[in-house]
Amino acid sequence: MNSPSDQDPDAFATPPRGWLRATIVALMAMVFVGAAIGFVGFLSQLRAVEVNPSSKADGIVVLTGGSSRVSDAMELLAGGYGKRLLISGVHPTNAASDISRSLPDNQSLLGCCVDLDRSAVNTRSNAAETRRWARERGFKSLIVVTSNYHMPRAIVELSHAMPDIELIPFSVIGEKWRDEPWWTSGATLRLLLSEYVKYVAAEVRVRLADLGLELSPEIVDRSTGSQASPRTAAAN
Structure with missing residues (x-):
């Protein structure tokens, strides 16, 4: 009878590399399917068509960074959907006159009922500045104007910053979105994938914050909430 020392050493070896490789592949597949x-x-x-808000609100906030966002927000203000409008994320060098030149039909509203936020540099700071603006005016409901692909993340950040304020989304549909399906455009697909990653990151950060785990580094948001160049901010 063989002693333990005479037994085949392979019987106590680690699992074969093939098993480890299969486990890694299975985990990667699960992550891919989940993503x-x-x-x-x-x-x-994401909305495919623009739909007027279901109800009016105390105020309107538009997050700069996408085509026609500001002009659509001005139309809502002119239509009486809100008392005041906050344009959040205006470049520091942009004056009200720069915006007024691009919106000649709304001169009176720009003078009486529009506030400019030049502090916000991303969606998270958009939410912080919007909270300050809304609380200073005692607003309890806001219409949120931004591009359709940016709306999910904007609502995550805004609702986290202002859980006591009702948010009514108004999604702006860009021309490219209207002209062709997103899956036929490489640029649009890349934009959506990038926005999806940022959306997931925002969801994770917000959920961790709700558990008392605040992450210090902010996710950089160049595509939607960052301070636009003077030309971009005036043209939106």
């Missing part, structure tokens, strides 16, 4: 399902869920939140 794909999440991306589909993200896409399901």
Whole structure:
């Protein structure tokens, strides 16, 4: 009878590399499937057509950075959907006159009912500045104006900053979105994938913050909430 020392050493060896490789592949597949399902869920939140808000609100906030956002927000203000409008994320060098030149039909509203926020540099700071603006005026409801692909993340950040304020989304649909399906445009697909990653990061950060785990470094948001160049801010 063989002693333990005479037994085959391979019987106590670590699992073969093939098993480890299969485990890694399976985990990667699960992550990929989960990300794909999440991306589909993200896409399901995006409106394909512009729909007027279901109700009026105390105020309107528009997050700069996308085509026609400001002009659409001005139309809502002119239509009586809110008492005042906050344009959040205006470049520091932009004056009200720069915006007024691009919106000649709304001169009176710009003079009486529009506030400019030049402090916000991303969606998270958009939310902080909007909270300050809304609380100073005692607003309890806001219409949020931004591009359809940016709306899910904007609502995450704004609702986290202002849980006591009702948010009514108004999604702006860009021309490219209207002209061709997103899956036929490489640029649009890259934009959506990038926004999806930022949306997931915002969701994770907000959920951790709710548990008392505040992450100090902010996710940089160049595509939507950053301070636009003077030309971009005036043209939106």
